[in-house]
Amino acid sequence: MKRILAALLISAAAALFAFHRWRTGNIGAVQRGFDVASRRGCFTCHGPGGNHGAPNPGHGLGDVPSFTGGLVRMYARDEAEIREWILDGLTRRVRDDPEQMALRRDATIRMPAWRGLISDRELDDLVAFVKAVSDFESPDDPKAEEGRKIAQRIGCFNCHGPQGRGSALNVRAFKGYIPSWDGADFAELVRDDREIRAWILDGGTRRAYANPAARWFLERQPIKMPAYRGRLTEDEVARIIDYMHWLRAHPY
Numbered sequence: 743m744k745r746i747l748a749a750l751l752i753s754a755a756a757a758l759f760a761f762h763r764w765r766t767g768n769i770g771a772v773q774r775g776f777d778v779a780s781r782r783g784c785f786t787c788h789g790p791g792g793n794h795g796a797p798n799p800g801h802g803l804g805d806v807p808s809f810t811g812g813l814v815r816m817y818a819r820d821e822a823e824i825r826e827w828i829l830d831g832l833t834r835r836v837r838d839d840p841e842q843m844a845l846r847r848d849a850t851i852r853m854p855a856w857r858g859l860i861s862d863r864e865l866d867d868l869v870a871f872v873k874a875v876s877d878f879e880s881p882d883d884p885k886a887e888e889g890r891k892i893a894q895r896i897g898c899f900n901c902h903g904p905q906g907r908g909s910a911l912n913v914r915a916f917k918g919y920i921p922s923w924d925g926a927d928f929a930e931l932v933r934d935d936r937e938i939r940a941w942i943l944d945g946g947t948r949r950a951y952a953n954p955a956a957r958w959f960l961e962r963q964p965i966k967m968p969a970y971r972g973r974l975t976e977d978e979v980a981r982i983i984d985y986m987h988w989l990r991a992h993p994y
């Protein structure tokens with residue numbers, strides 16, 4: 743009897759673990775990077791979400807740089823330099839330039855070197871987050887780039903994360919989060935461009951609402967996909983879809 747009980751408990755635990763892995767397995771690098779940044783305290787100096795750097799008296803370039811507003815592009819030429827900033831608190835390019843070093847001599851706050859304090863996986867996730875939130879890479883196709891700007895302006899990224907690559911928590915949702923546009927579960931919700939349009943214009947597809955289980959979750963979750971019918975023109979919807987295709991071809 744005891745053995746049967748133990749076996750039952752173990753299989754229940756294994757099933758719960760598998761369910762959790764399945765549910766959260768699609769949370770992407772950008773969302774994980776946001777979580778690492780919160781846990782490691784990056785937002786103390788760089789501001790909530792990396793949006794508002796702290797004043798830094800004595801630094802020749804002003805406040806602690808935010809991750810948003812195009813500053814990362816000024817500080818880092820490429821992804822490798824973002825890694826250098828995080829691991830060493832400085833890039834080689836700045837260290838080798840006396841003028842650049844002079845700007846920093848009297849700074850009150852310094853960027854810590856995180857080497858040895860974060861794992862390789864945490865570093866990869868932080869870089870993905872910093873890149874997404876700073877728009878470090880944007881489409882070279884003008885139609886997709888226009889779509890990105892429309893999505894930003896109308897507020898899609900508030901819920902779908904920077905560049906549409908986040909997965910913010912959403913209690914009571916089937917998976918527990920708002921799916922990103924570059925993640926694997928996008929394809930579960932969206933079969934083709936027609937269904938993307940239905941999500942954008944009506945806040946859901948007929949297919950999703952015809953499924954009683956899916957409908958139950960969609961109606962119960964506090965954060966719902968808004969219906970943008972009448973708020974976006976046909977052209978704007980088409981550009982956003984162009985952007986989604988670019989994004990899915992360039993996942994983080």
Ligand code: HEC
Nearest residue numbers: 782783784787806807808809814817827851852853854868
């Ligand atoms: C104690 C304050 C502080 C903390 C905490 C901090 N930074 Fe910084 N960070 C700075 C300062 C100051 C600079 C500018 C350094 C300079 O100009 O030499 C900077 C620069 C950077 C840069 C290059 C500039 C930019 O905005 O792209 C990156 C990337 C960066 N930090 C990422 C991080 C990450 C990731 C974390 C958390 C793991 C973090 N920082 C934590 C103070 C901080």
Ligand code: HEC
Nearest residue numbers: 897898901915920921922928931938941942965966967968
């Ligand atoms: C208030 C938050 C919110 C905003 C703003 C928002 N969405 Fe959504 N979106 C959601 C939620 C929640 C879902 C639901 C999915 C689920 O739980 O099944 C969703 C689903 C989607 C889907 C289905 C596929 C997927 O994996 O994401 C698409 C496509 C989509 N949204 C596009 C957009 C576009 C384009 C905009 C801007 C015009 C936008 N959303 C703005 C919350 C939002």
